[in-house]
Amino acid sequence: MAGKQTIEETIRRALESQSPEMLKGLFKPSLSWDEMLELRERVSRITIEPQHYSPIFDWLWHPDPLIARAARIFVHFGGDQNLHIEIFTRLAQVVGREMPFVVSYDVGEKEFSVDLPGVPGWGVSHYGRDNPDTDRLLKALERIYANAHPTMIPPYFRT
Numbered sequence: 001m002a003g004k005q006t007i008e009e010t011i012r013r014a015l016e017s018q019s020p021e022m023l024k025g026l027f028k029p030s031l032s033w034d035e036m037l038e039l040r041e042r043v044s045r046i047t048i049e050p051q052h053y054s055p056i057f058d059w060l061w062h063p064d065p066l067i068a069r070a071a072r073i074f075v076h077f078g079g080d081q082n083l084h085i086e087i088f089t090r091l092a093q094v095v096g097r098e099m100p101f102v103v104s105y106d107v108g109e110k111e112f113s114v115d116l117p118g119v120p121g122w123g124v125s126h127y128g129r130d131n132p133d134t135d136r137l138l139k140a141l142e143r144i145y146a147n148a149h150p151t152m153i154p155p156y157f158r159t
Helices: 007-016 033-043 050-059 065-077 081-091 132-148
Strands: 102-106 111-116 119-125
Touching (some): 007 033, 007 050, 033 065, 033 119, 065 119, 102 132, 111 132, 119 132
Antiparallel strands (some): 102 111, 111 119
16 A cells, blocks of 8 residues: 555545556555455445546556556456446457457356456356446447457347
8 A cells, every 4th residue: 555545545646646656556466365355345446537537548558567457457346337338348449459358258157257367357247238337338348259259259249
């Protein structure tokens, strides 16, 4: 944690000042699994203002690999569904850049898994499609998966 600031305060200050360097200390490579889980719990409670979505998106490919990793973990751990929808909708439109997340799909379970190496992942099920926000996220994940696997698109994807 940076000084006496909480994780939440540090993230907010990094976003407000557009200083991604502040995130480096929060998401250092040496975090244990338990520390990752605690960090995920704390980050998942943060709501991000829409004006901060674009800088976060850009930081996913920051030239400093520690900042890119921090931004990826931050997005990955985020519990703000609007942030997820916005980021993954933008990622579905990305061409020619490394995808910052691994998006896989289990046809039998009708569920996406979104992963980062060494970081606890999360999933989204097609059974949650009745929820409008979940459906928007599913549409973005469908496009990302279809772009990565054009010969393996399930017939019910809306690509």
